[in-house]
Amino acid sequence: LMVWLRRCTHYLFIVVVAVNSTLLTINAGDYIFYTDWAWTSYTVFSISQTLMLIVGATYYLTFTGVPGTAMYYALIMTVYTWIAKGAWFALGYPYDFIVTPVWLPSAMLLDLVYWATKKNKHSLILFGGVLVGMSLPLFNMVNLITVADPLETAFKYPRPTLPPYMTPIEPQVGKFYNSPVALGAGAGAVLACTFAALGCKLNTWTYRWMAA
Numbered sequence: 001l002m003v004w005l006r007r008c009t010h011y012l013f014i015v016v017v018a019v020n021s022t023l024l025t026i027n028a029g030d031y032i033f034y035t036d037w038a039w040t041s042y043t044v045f046s047i048s049q050t051l052m053l054i055v056g057a058t059y060y061l062t063f064t065g066v067p068g069t070a071m072y073y074a075l076i077m078t079v080y081t082w083i084a085k086g087a088w089f090a091l092g093y094p095y096d097f098i099v100t101p102v103w104l105p106s107a108m109l110l111d112l113v114y115w116a117t118k119k120n121k122h123s124l125i126l127f128g129g130v131l132v133g134m135s136l137p138l139f140n141m142v143n144l145i146t147v148a149d150p151l152e153t154a155f156k157y158p159r160p161t162l163p164p165y166m167t168p169i170e171p172q173v174g175k176f177y178n179s180p181v182a183l184g185a186g187a188g189a190v191l192a193c194t195f196a197a198l199g200c201k202l203n204t205w206t207y208r209w210m211a212a
Helices: 002-025 035-064 069-090 103-116 121-146 150-156 180-211
Strands: none
Touching: 002 035, 002 069, 002 180, 035 069, 035 103, 035 121, 035 180, 069 103, 103 121, 121 180
8 A cells, every 4th residue: 555655656656746847848948938038938938947957857856766767757847848838839829849858868978977986865865956957958959940930929929018017127238148158057956856756755855744
């Protein structure tokens, strides 16, 4: 019974985290509509994707103890996102149907760290976190290359008037415009380590709760 309870808890965690990852990343291309804030949004979305990927992938990886499961988790995220964005696309929302699976190469780095350090959790947190945090904003640039031209899309699908609290102020060009990838990678490298540690800790909490 305990074995099945643990397995069910594990699968519940995977589904919840993967679904939330998808919900968080589903609008990660939405910065194409806000041309004034494109780079700022790009940086924020890159960091959010990094964190959602690493917490779920680390949890899954340390739960199974099998290098390769981080990539499997990233594949789950990718498929969920394809399904969800496909639905939005069918409803007439202006997304290109093909969304680049940017999480896969970062998850591959996580698997490689886990394998190369002989399943050392602390190395996974430190090295894996840094690698995923630094790589995903870079890979996310591929999405920018593949999405439709922002101005063309904006004219083709005009947005209704924004409420006052959503109206963009003059953009802080000097602050974010210089290098959104570097900013996202720097912040992501620090934060991803914390979330990798959380992913590992989720296993401990799950087992302690089940053993209580």
